[in-house]
Amino acid sequence: MTTSTGHFTETMVEVAQTQLYLLNGGTGSPLLVLHGVEGHEGWLSVHEALAQQATVYAPAHPGFAQTERPPWIETVAHQALFYHWFLQESGLQGIDLIGVGVGGWIAAQMAVMCQATLRHLILVDAAGVRPRQGEVADIFIIPWREMVERSLYDAKHCAEAERIYTAAPLQEFGGMREAGRSMAMRMCYRPYMYDPALLPTLGKIRVPTLVVWGAQDQIIPIDCGHLYQQAIPGAALRVIDRCGHWAHFEQPQTLAEIIREFIAA
Amino acid sequence: MPMTSYYYFTEQPYTGYNPDLQAQYPALRLTLPNTNYDPRLASDLYNRYHDEYQVADEVGFDGIMINEHHTAPFCMQASINITGTVLAKITRRSKILMLGNPLPVVDNPLRLAEELSMIDCISRGRLISGFVRGGGVESLANNINPVYNRERFEEAHDLIVAAWTRPGPFRWDGKHFQYRVVNPWALPLQKPHPPIMVPGTASPETVIWAARHRYPYVVLGSSLEQTKELIAIYQETAKEEGYEMQPEHIGYLIRVFVSDSAEKAQAEGHNFFWQKGALNKQIREWMAPPGYATVDVAGIRRLRAISKAFDNQAYQEAQDNYQLILGTPDQVIEKLRYVRDLLGVGHMCLWSHDGYMSHEDTVRCIELMGKEVLPALRAA
Numbered sequence: 001m002t003t004s005t006g007h008f009t010e011t012m013v014e015v016a017q018t019q020l021y022l023l024n025g026g027t028g029s030p031l032l033v034l035h036g037v038e039g040h041e042g043w044l045s046v047h048e049a050l051a052q053q054a055t056v057y058a059p060a061h062p063g064f065a066q067t068e069r070p071p072w073i074e075t076v077a078h079q080a081l082f083y084h085w086f087l088q089e090s091g092l093q094g095i096d097l098i099g100v101g102v103g104g105w106i107a108a109q110m111a112v113m114c115q116a117t118l119r120h121l122i123l124v125d126a127a128g129v130r131p132r133q134g135e136v137a138d139i140f141i142i143p144w145r146e147m148v149e150r151s152l153y154d155a156k157h158c159a160e161a162e163r164i165y166t167a168a169p170l171q172e173f174g175g176m177r178e179a180g181r182s183m184a185m186r187m188c189y190r191p192y193m194y195d196p197a198l199l200p201t202l203g204k205i206r207v208p209t210l211v212v213w214g215a216q217d218q219i220i221p222i223d224c225g226h227l228y229q230q231a232i233p234g235a236a237l238r239v240i241d242r243c244g245h246w247a248h249f250e251q252p253q254t255l256a257e258i259i260r261e262f263i264a265a
Numbered sequence: 266m267p268m269t270s271y272y273y274f275t276e277q278p279y280t281g282y283n284p285d286l287q288a289q290y291p292a293l294r295l296t297l298p299n300t301n302y303d304p305r306l307a308s309d310l311y312n313r314y315h316d317e318y319q320v321a322d323e324v325g326f327d328g329i330m331i332n333e334h335h336t337a338p339f340c341m342q343a344s345i346n347i348t349g350t351v352l353a354k355i356t357r358r359s360k361i362l363m364l365g366n367p368l369p370v371v372d373n374p375l376r377l378a379e380e381l382s383m384i385d386c387i388s389r390g391r392l393i394s395g396f397v398r399g400g401g402v403e404s405l406a407n408n409i410n411p412v413y414n415r416e417r418f419e420e421a422h423d424l425i426v427a428a429w430t431r432p433g434p435f436r437w438d439g440k441h442f443q444y445r446v447v448n449p450w451a452l453p454l455q456k457p458h459p460p461i462m463v464p465g466t467a468s469p470e471t472v473i474w475a476a477r478h479r480y481p482y483v484v485l486g487s488s489l490e491q492t493k494e495l496i497a498i499y500q501e502t503a504k505e506e507g508y509e510m511q512p513e514h515i516g517y518l519i520r521v522f523v524s525d526s527a528e529k530a531q532a533e534g535h536n537f538f539w540q541k542g543a544l545n546k547q548i549r550e551w552m553a554p555p556g557y558a559t560v561d562v563a564g565i566r567r568l569r570a571i572s573k574a575f576d577n578q579a580y581q582e583a584q585d586n587y588q589l590i591l592g593t594p595d596q597v598i599e600k601l602r603y604v605r606d607l608l609g610v611g612h613m614c615l616w617s618h619d620g621y622m623s624h625e626d627t628v629r630c631i632e633l634m635g636k637e638v639l640p641a642l643r644a645a
Contacts, residue, residue, distance in 0.1 A: 141295070141405060143550055172549050182412055182556030189410040 006048035008056075012066075015086045021066035023058045026051025029119070030092045033058045034083070036101025036127075037139060037188070038151070038246065039180035040065040041164045046248045049256030054096065054263075059086070061106070063183030065176060076102070076128070076187050076195065080109035087117050096263055097207075100124040100248050101220070102188060108198060108228070111205045120263055121209040123228055124255065125217050125245050130194040134221035138192070140185055145170055153216040153244035160249040193220070202231035209235040210262045212255065214243035236262075267512035267609050271639050272362050273321035273631060274330040274518065275618035277314045277341040277348075281306040284541050293543040294402050295336050295551060307341060313624050314341075319355055320628050324635020328360030328393065330518070330614045333367060335406035339540060346380045353388035361388055362614070364464040364483055365395025369414040370407035374421035375437075375444055378428040381459065382451040390454040395462040395483070396422055398471065402551040412556035415470075417441050422461075429458040462516065462612075467491070468558070469498050476502035476510070483516030483612060489587055492517060492608060516612030519604060521590040523597050523617070523633040524626070533630075534591040535580070539620025594637035601642060 008025030023043050031054040033047060040060035047056050061079055063069035073082060083106065087095065095118050099107030104126025111121045127136065139147045148170065149155045168176065209232045213225035222239070229237040238258050243251045282301040290297050318329050329352055333345035342348050345363050352361045361384065371377050385392040398418045404411040420439045424447070427437070433448030453459050463475040464483040475482040476499045484492045496515055503510040520537050524530040583589040590600045605613055617634065618627045 140554065141550060143291075143548055173553075178555060185410065185554060185556050186412040189412070190408055 006043055006051065008043045008047070008051075008058075013086070013090070015089055016070065016082060018062055018068065018070045018082070020062070020086060021060040023047070024056060026054055026056045028054040029094055029096065030054070031056050031096040031098065032083070032087075032092075034097075034099040034103030034106050035061065035064070036099075036103045036125075036246075037180070037184040038101070038148070039177050040067075044248060044252065045160050046252035046256055049253055050098075050259060053260060057092075059083075061103075061180075061183065063186065064180035069179075069183060074186055076105050077109055079106045079187070080113055083110055084114055093117055094119040096120040096122070096259075098122040098124065098259065099126060101245065102127045102184065102193075104128065105193075105195075105198070108202065108205075109195070111207055111209075112198070112201045115205065115207045118207045121205065121207045121232075122212065122259055122262065123209065124212045124247050125214055125220055126211070126224070126228060127188065127193045127220060128195060129199045129224050129227045129231075130191075130196075131221040131223040132227070133223050136193045136221070136224075137219045139219065140189065140192075144172075144181070147219075150218050151245040152250050153214065153242055154250070158246075158250050160252060161246070164249070199227060199231055202228065203233060205232045205235075208262075210259070211235055211237045212247060212258060213237065213239050214245055214247045214250070215239050215241045216243060217245045219245035238262075266606065266645060267611050269512065269605055269610060269642070270327035270360070270612050271634075271642065272328040272330040272360070272612065272614045273318070273326045273634070274332075274614045274616045275314060275317070275627075276332065276334075276339055276616075277310070278539070278619060279307060279310065279338045279341045280539070280621055281310075282338055284539065284543065287540070287543045287546065291548050292402075292546040292551060293338060293540060295406055297336070297338065299336075302338075310341060314618075315351055315355060317618065317624070317627050317631060318352060318359075320631045321635070322356035322359045324632055325639055326359055326615075326631075326635065328362045329356065330362040330364055332364055335370075335403055339543075346377075346384065349381075349384045349392070350387065353384050353391070356388075356391075358391075360391050360393050362393045362462070362612075363395045364462060364485075364614075365397040367399030367403050368396050368421040368425075369398055369417040370403055370409045371417075371421055372409075374424045374442055375428055375447060375449065377421070378425040379449045379451040381425070382429065382449065382453045385453040385455055385459050386451070390459075392453070392455070392459040393462055394459045395464060396425075397464055398468075400552055401554040401557040404557065405551060405554065410556075411554040413441060414557050419474075426458060426461075429453050464516075464518070465495070467495075469495070470558075472498045473502050475499070476514070477506055479503075479506070479508065479514070481514050481516055481612060483518060483614065485518045486520065486588065486616070489604070489607065496608065512609050512611035515608065515610045516614060517604065517608055517610045518614040518616055519590060519601070520588065520616045520619070521597055521601065522622075523592065523594055523630045523638060525593065525629070525633070527592050527596060529626075530591040530593065530596075533622055533626055534584075534589060536620030536622045537589060537616075538580070594633050594641070598638055598641045601638070602645070605642070 008023045012019040060067040062073045104123040105128030211228045229235045247255045331348045334340035434446045437444040462481045465471040500510045
């Protein structure tokens, strides 16, 4: 399949008796990108940029978009288990795992569970830990449209967001994003956006880890980035300036460059 | 003419704040600062509303309908069971119609079963125990995941009925509720258990659920057209279940104020709009959070349309459409009779106080209802 933003293949893969919606493109070592609460927004600029030197896998989490939720998946830990199941079935090894927002939480949870198949871990503005200062913005009581705007440093000049939300405008009710919004609420409602068992177990991770944060993230305080960096042995933190919570929308080239550098190092 | 029971209702509004404040907040819910709440005034209001309930009991209402909302100035009842307990002691004959306990936000339904049993015993069997899902905002206010709203509603209901009717002790292993031992030493006086009713405004799912359980469904002030549609759904479901819907299966809540003069009633009726359109301000994320309803967009839109309808209607239009009935006893008798017979309802909840209506005017309204309106409606 070809779109204006690049070349990729669209498939449904059976995992745990569930049809997983998966886009993949590029050549090179496997790189799995896990989306956040915004949902699966198709083949993104950041995927295309990363696909220059890797085989990018971009699935829609169970409960989001085209992937149905099997009844047992209710939490982030369940998602992590599901993706380990996917890795097992696909036979992929030496994976570079990237997660943004709640996808970062899933990725961190996966690394805590089992890192045998992982080569690098990259967490971008990741949810999952409770900040010492400030609060994670309550995206469940902020109107969704406002949440989208607040997730960007400069909402008026974000080409990727403009493309996505022009191609498929936000709907107040229903639409393709409704299921994912419900799924996010199912997983992240209480405790809100963190798992008290995650931070104390991050020390188990031995995979080289990079934490990336938007300097102007108004959704998840950068303190969470510091917490991740301090808790994961040897982890580094990179901050992208002029960038909000959605680095993958707002600074896709910079983000891809930082990731490529980290993987190559 | 259906055999109809008549219930008095007020939301118990907290009127001690400036309604203009609402312009600064997304809705009159959840985040409206409670620094605008004065407990001294609230103490007066609670006691005044209780006095008015006593008048309704004395003048011959069949029951008193009460409700519950959270973080909402339009309704002071943060616990319907507390009002129910008060009614159990201060009234003598009226049914206590709870519409209702919002089951999904309750974390311990067994305790709720016990409390309701106590109210039934203390009132000597006058409890009608309504259960509601509650709007999405009630889930947010109580920090209960809206995604599980329907599941929790249904499981809590099943557990409460079991606790009331199944000899204990027994174990409960549900998805949302688990108990090693269900064995309450507080059981309802009414057998097999107090009547259950379910109110709603729009959701066909809830009508179907009520009809399948043969529980009366009370339409909360939706337009007559909408109400007829909901009743038709009940009727169809009843047929599928192998029984004929009767008037006793349907109720309707209607705003009505009676006074000695038509002019006075018209003036006081404006109190039903005291929140100046605030009911319109319902942001989607609060009213119907993702996952709160099955992804039935049409249903959610309809819900919104209905919740807006009353406030949007011009004063006269609301009266022409029977959303608001004002007048002398003779005037309201005719209109109430029309609505009752059109809908064929066995339960009419008369919302007869709101906003800044004075205690004296409210009491006079209740007295006229009891002495003139209800006898006329019962006669024909």
